[in-house]
Amino acid sequence: MDRSSLSTFKSRGGIKRVVNAFGYSLKGLRAALRHEAAFRQECALALILFPSAFWLGRNAVxxxxxxxxxxxxxxxxxxxxxxxxxxxxxxxxxxxxLGRAKDIGSAAVLLCLLTTGAWWAYVIIDRFF
Structure with missing residues (x-):
């Protein structure tokens, strides 16, 4: 017997599953915005950077x-x-x-931030200098 069929929390599929999954995703975004200061700060920065990307970028790539x-x-x-x-x-x-898991997750965020900063710096330097 498939182990996933034993869980009462697993859905059966179909359009209802898609609608439920979308609802759970929105619930997760609301929870992150409500409870996670770092996520709120990064969202605020994204609100500035997304429009800036269309001004700064010289081509679609x-x-x-x-x-x-x-x-x-x-x-x-x-x-x-x-x-x-x-x-x-x-x-x-x-x-x-548990401490290691938290530290590794934090390291992943740091690497993403450094990559983002490096790419933005490259595009800015290449465009203006």
Whole structure:
């Protein structure tokens, strides 16, 4: 027997599943905006950077990559926030593996931020200097 069929939390599929999944995604975005300061800050920055990408980019590829790197930061921040919430739900006491999971998630966000900063700096320097 398939293990996924044992869970009462698994959906059966169809259009109802798609609608439910979309609702859960919106719920997750609202939760991140409500509870995660870093995600709110990155969203505020994205509101500035997305329109700036259309002004700064000289072609479709540059515009896409400028926007993509910003979006990637938001995606990785959401995953990091999910890891942190799960770790906190498991235990608020210090545990080396939970701490490692949180640190690795944070490192992923840092790498995305550095990549985004490097790409934006490259495009700005290439355009203006």
């Amino acid at each position: 540059e515009i896409f990559l400028l926007c993509f790197t910003v979006l990637l930061v938001l995606i990785v921040e959401l995953i990091n926030s999910a890891i942190e919430a799960l770790a906190d739900a498991i235990s608020l006491e210090h545990h080396p593996l």
